[in-house]
Amino acid sequence: MILTDVFALGVALMIPMLWAAYGETLMEKAGVLNVGIEGVMLIGAFSAALGVEYGGGIYAGLGFAIVAGLLSGIVLALLYVRIGTDQIVTGIMFNIFAFGLTTTLAVEFVRATEVTSFAQVEIPALSEIPFFGEVLFEQNMLTYAAFLAAPLVFYVLHRTWYGLYARSSSEYPRAAEAAGLSVWRLRYAAVIGGCVLTAIGGVALFSSSGGFVSGLTDGRGFIALAIVILARWNPYWIVAASLLFGVSEALQFQADRIGPLKDVPPDILVMIPYVVTIVAVVIARASRYPPAVGIPYKPSAKAS
Amino acid sequence: MATPQGLEQRSPLRSLPSLTDSLRSRREALLRLLAALAATLAIFSALIAALGVNPLDAFSAYWEGAAGNKFNFGQTLMIASLLACTGLAAAIPFQAHLWNVGGEGQLWVGAVAAAALALKLPDGLADWQAITLTVIGATLAGALWGFIPGILKATAGANEVITSLMLVFIGIALGNYAISTLFPSQSNQTESVPFDRLLPNIWTGTLVTAGVLLALGAVVFAFVLMSGTSLGFKIRAVGLNRNTARISGMSTGRVIVLSFAIGGAFGGLAGAIAVLGINGALVAGFSANFGFLGIAVALVARLKPLWIIPSALLFAGLRTGSGGLQAQTGISATVGEILVTVLVVLLLAFGVIRLRYAEAAQ
Numbered sequence: 001m002i003l004t005d006v007f008a009l010g011v012a013l014m015i016p017m018l019w020a021a022y023g024e025t026l027m028e029k030a031g032v033l034n035v036g037i038e039g040v041m042l043i044g045a046f047s048a049a050l051g052v053e054y055g056g057g058i059y060a061g062l063g064f065a066i067v068a069g070l071l072s073g074i075v076l077a078l079l080y081v082r083i084g085t086d087q088i089v090t091g092i093m094f095n096i097f098a099f100g101l102t103t104t105l106a107v108e109f110v111r112a113t114e115v116t117s118f119a120q121v122e123i124p125a126l127s128e129i130p131f132f133g134e135v136l137f138e139q140n141m142l143t144y145a146a147f148l149a150a151p152l153v154f155y156v157l158h159r160t161w162y163g164l165y166a167r168s169s170s171e172y173p174r175a176a177e178a179a180g181l182s183v184w185r186l187r188y189a190a191v192i193g194g195c196v197l198t199a200i201g202g203v204a205l206f207s208s209s210g211g212f213v214s215g216l217t218d219g220r221g222f223i224a225l226a227i228v229i230l231a232r233w234n235p236y237w238i239v240a241a242s243l244l245f246g247v248s249e250a251l252q253f254q255a256d257r258i259g260p261l262k263d264v265p266p267d268i269l270v271m272i273p274y275v276v277t278i279v280a281v282v283i284a285r286a287s288r289y290p291p292a293v294g295i296p297y298k299p300s301a302k303a304s
Numbered sequence: 305m306a307t308p309q310g311l312e313q314r315s316p317l318r319s320l321p322s323l324t325d326s327l328r329s330r331r332e333a334l335l336r337l338l339a340a341l342a343a344t345l346a347i348f349s350a351l352i353a354a355l356g357v358n359p360l361d362a363f364s365a366y367w368e369g370a371a372g373n374k375f376n377f378g379q380t381l382m383i384a385s386l387l388a389c390t391g392l393a394a395a396i397p398f399q400a401h402l403w404n405v406g407g408e409g410q411l412w413v414g415a416v417a418a419a420a421l422a423l424k425l426p427d428g429l430a431d432w433q434a435i436t437l438t439v440i441g442a443t444l445a446g447a448l449w450g451f452i453p454g455i456l457k458a459t460a461g462a463n464e465v466i467t468s469l470m471l472v473f474i475g476i477a478l479g480n481y482a483i484s485t486l487f488p489s490q491s492n493q494t495e496s497v498p499f500d501r502l503l504p505n506i507w508t509g510t511l512v513t514a515g516v517l518l519a520l521g522a523v524v525f526a527f528v529l530m531s532g533t534s535l536g537f538k539i540r541a542v543g544l545n546r547n548t549a550r551i552s553g554m555s556t557g558r559v560i561v562l563s564f565a566i567g568g569a570f571g572g573l574a575g576a577i578a579v580l581g582i583n584g585a586l587v588a589g590f591s592a593n594f595g596f597l598g599i600a601v602a603l604v605a606r607l608k609p610l611w612i613i614p615s616a617l618l619f620a621g622l623r624t625g626s627g628g629l630q631a632q633t634g635i636s637a638t639v640g641e642i643l644v645t646v647l648v649v650l651l652l653a654f655g656v657i658r659l660r661y662a663e664a665a666q
Contacts, residue, residue, distance in 0.1 A: 035405075035465060085652040086659045088403050088465060089603060093645040093652075096596050100641025107636040108355060214638075219473040226466050267481035274470040274477075278452075281462045 006247060006254050007135045011143065012208055014246025016041065016217075018146045019201030020224035021231070021238045022153050023194035029157055029233060030190030031170035031183070032080050033294040035091025038221030039098030040072045040195050044202020046102040049212035050109065052116045061116075062142075062203050069199025072098075073192030081187045084296030095221075103214040115210035118142050142204050149197075153235040166190055170290035173297045183297045198224075219274065226277045230284045241280070248276045333656070340654040344647045351642065357633045369628015370621035376628065378510025382582050383594070384620035385519035386411075388612050389574035390598025392526045393450070393567045395607045399530065400563040401543040406453060406468025408595025409475030410446040410568040414575020416475075416482045417445035419586035422497040422579065423487055431500045438501070439518065439576045446572015447565045449475060454564025458557035464564070472595070483588050493587040503581040515581025519616075522570055526609035529566070539563045571595060592623065593641060600648045603657050619644060 020041055027034045034040070047068035051061025076094065079085045118140035127137040157163040166186045168176040173183045198221070205220065206212055223245055231237035252269035255261040261269065349359035371377045390407040397404035421438040429437070449471055456462035487494035503513040530536035541549040542559045550556045574594065583590055601619050605611035626640025651657045 079649065079653060083653045085649065088405070089599065089659065090649060090652060092405055092596060092599055093649050096593055096641050097645035097649070099593065100638045100645065103638040104355075104636045104642065219469065222466060222469045226463075226470075229463065229466070265481060265485050267477050267484055270477045270480075271474045274473045277470045278456070278462075278467050281466050282456055282460045285460045285462060 001131075002254060002257050004131055004134050005257075006250050007131075008138070009250035009253060010243060010247030011135055012139060012246070013249045014242040015143050015146050016201040016205035016208065017220050017224045017227060017245055018239060018242040019149075019204055020198045020221055021227040021242060022149060022235065023197030023201070024224055024228045025153065025157070025194075025233050025235065025238065026166075026190045026197065027187075027194040028228060028289065028293050029163075029170050030166040030187045031173060031290065031292040031295070031297065032187050032191055032194075033087045033091070033289070034076065034080070034191070034194065034198075035088050035225070036072075036076055036094030036098075037091070037198055037224055038217050038219070039091075039095040040069065040076075040198040041202040041205065041221045041224075042095075042098045042102050042215070042217045043068050043072055044199030045206040045209075045216050046106060046110075046202070046212055047199065048203040048206035049106070053110055058116050058118055058203075058207060061206065062200070065199045065203045066196055069196035070192060072199065073195030076195060077188045077191040080191060080296065081184050084298065087294050087296070099215055102212075106212060106214060110212055117207045117210050140207065142200070142207065146204070147239065150235040150239050157235075162186075162189070167290075169297070170292050173292050174300070177299060183299065187297070223273060223277050226281050226284075229287050229289075230280045232284075232287050233290075244280075245273050245276065248273045336654045337651075337656050340647070340650040340656050343650050343654075344643070347646050348643050351639070352635070355635055357635060362629055362633065362635075365629045365632040366625035367628075368625075369631065370625035372628065375510050376624060378507060378512040379627075380617070380620045380624045381510075381512050381516055382577075382620075383623055384613075384616040385516045385577050385581070386574045386594050387598055387601050387619050387623075388519045388616035389522055389570045389577065390595045391601030391605060391612045391616055392522055392598075392609065393446075393571035393574070393595070394599045395567075395602035395605065395609065395612065396526065396530070396539065396570070397450075397454075397563045397567040398602060398607050399543045400539045400559060401546070402454075402457065402560060402563060403465045404450065404453070404468055404564060404567045405465055405599060406449070406471050406475075406595070407567075407571045407574075407598040408591060408593065409468070409472035410449045410571025411574045411578070411591055411595040412472070412475035412479045413449045414442040414446040414572030415579050415586050415590065416479050416575070417572065418442035418576040418579040419482060419487065419494045419497065422501045423495055425501075434501050435503065435580065438580060439573065442576035442579075443569045443572045446575060447569035450568015450571065451561060451565040454561040454568075457564070458560045479586060480588065482586055487586075489585070492589075493583070493585045496585045497580065499584075501580070502584055503577070511582070513581040515577035518573060518577055518581070520613075522573055523609055523612055526570070526612075530609055535559075535562065571598075574598075592637070597623070597641075597644060600644055603648060603659075604651065606657065622647075 020037055024034055024037055044065040047064040048061030051064035052058055079090050080087050120138060120140055123137040127133040165181050169183045169186045176183055227238055227241040231241045251272055255269050352359045352362045369376055370380050390411055393407040393410055394404055418438050421441045425434045425437060452471060453464045453467040456467050457464045483494050489495045503515050505513050538554050538559045542556050546556055578590055579586055597619055601615045605615035622644050623640045626637040629635055630637040
């Protein structure tokens with residue numbers, strides 16, 4: 001079945017963007033715009049390659065990537081929050097930095113010749129369901145975890161004190177501060193946590209590609225930025241939007257079996273997810289960032 | 305340090321600084337600059353040492369690659385021409401407070417158009433006619449690539465950071481399509497452009513071509529546009545405060561679209577220089593992030609067109625130098641990207657480069 005295959009592949013391909021979009025949501029809901037998402041993902045994917053090479057397997061890679069995500073988060077939190085550099089410019093620079101760093105280090109340290117991925121885990125009984133069984137229940141652990149993370153991210157943002165405080169620091173940080181909160185600390189937590197999730201997205205990408213090459217992310221982090229806008233910062237809608245992009249990416253790999261796409265050159269098919277992203281951003285025109293997103297906050301106590 | 309950047313600059317009514325104030329602030333600015341440079345050197349040296357190379361050797365290899373001899377300096381000049389154009393591609397929309405971060409895509413599309421025109425324009429044309437048409441075509445292609453995020457921003461309010469970034473990847477895919485399918489050749493590039501249709505060499509003993517002159521012309525054009533025309537004034541007015549500009553009767557939508565299209569045109573011109581002035585064909589992966597590095601060039605030049613020249617030379621040297629480093633030590637030339645970005649981020653962090661605040665998120 002073409003449809004089953006496209007969707008099964010689409011679900012596998014949406015996972016890197018899904019993790020990254022969760023991470024970005026955490027940050028934006030605390031008032032930080034991370035355009036450096038692409039770089040964090042790339043560093044996550046590269047760390048996964050290091051883990052496979054020197055740590056003995058893909059789970060070591062996941063551990064390496066979480067540590068790398070923490071470190072990236074600390075660096076970005078210092079820049080975005082503590083020093084308050086412009087977030088768009090810093091993010092773009094961080095992406096080029098990550099490209100340079102991972103490419104340079106990959107030349108020296110990554111030899112990985114064999115394909116390394118998370119093992120596929122079939123869920124008993126559920127995987128028997130026609131269509132949905134194959135699409136949803138014959139994936140790997142990181143994929144299942146990604147779906148289970150949606151209610152968790154929603155819970156953290158909308159049912160915990162942290163979520164309430166963090167959201168206030170993206171809506172009106174001055175009021176959050178007046179209520180006795182530290183806007184900086186809320187944002188530190190969001191940036192560091194968000195970068196860890198984004199780096200896990202990098203691991204998922206490494207796993208689905210089976211290896212690391214220079215510039216592996218190829219815009220997927222930026223697509224996650226669009227997913228967050230399209231889904232209006234709601235984790236459940238983020239899952240749906242990610243599926244849209246996963247499937248649009250899957251089309252190019254199954255194109256030879258789909259009538260109208262059969263004769264389209266592969267270099268053109270590659271464009272589909274990017275075009276879909278532009279269309280999505282235009283459609284989501286009414287979706288606006290929380291008012292304080294992207295603006296570094298200066299605590300009034302420290303005002304001169 | 306915690307002072308938010310540009311807050312003091314934003315007030316149009318700030319009092320004129322006294323002479324001693326300005327001397328003190330100048331000394332402080334110099335200290336900040338030195339601190340940023342020292343920190344960059346320290347981080348980079350540590351990285352190089354960690355890769356098993358003596359940092360001093362690395363710096364001499366770097367200098368050798370960037371300006372050690374006439375030929376290498378010529379290469380730096382050519383890269384600087386590219387970066388000057390992609391720098392303008394970022395600087396003009398940035399002046400209007402629009403984030404054109406898609407210079408890389410505008411560069412690629414310009415290069416695709418340049419290759420297509422140089423290869424397919426009829427044989428009857430004189431060489432200079434063909435070259436002129438090719439350069440104009442590439443510039444227009446870049447302008448179109450900038451026009452798209454501009455018009456989407458102006459009409460639908462679509463986030464220009466995301467749209468211009470997406471057009472980067474579409475542009476690169478288009479380039480790969482031209483290389484693999486439209487004008488294929490034996491190697492990983494399009495067919496070579498006939499020699500007579502390339503930009504002429506202007507410095508014997510080097511590979512410096514008239515592309516340098518095109519870039520200089522672009523800088524002068526941008527300078528005149530921004531300082532001497534009403535459109536330039538409007539671009540800056542929209543950048544300072546979009547609402548004020550609208551209330552005072554400017555068509556902000558038109559200014560947004562125009563500044564983006566003009567920025568894109570400079571990116572397209574860079575593509576023409578790459579194809580006609582450097583590579584002689586559209587080569588796969590020809591751009592070592594030159595479009596993105598244009599953002600760094602524009603920032604260090606503080607978005608001022610004339611300052612783009614030294615800024616582009618600096619970053620071109622940092623890039624060609626890393627080629628020299630690769631030749632002598634085997635460290636990948638992409639290490640240049642690390643050096644450049646660490647430098648720019650630290651210049652931002654130490655407050656050497658300051659950007660205006662967004663009035664609001666949108």
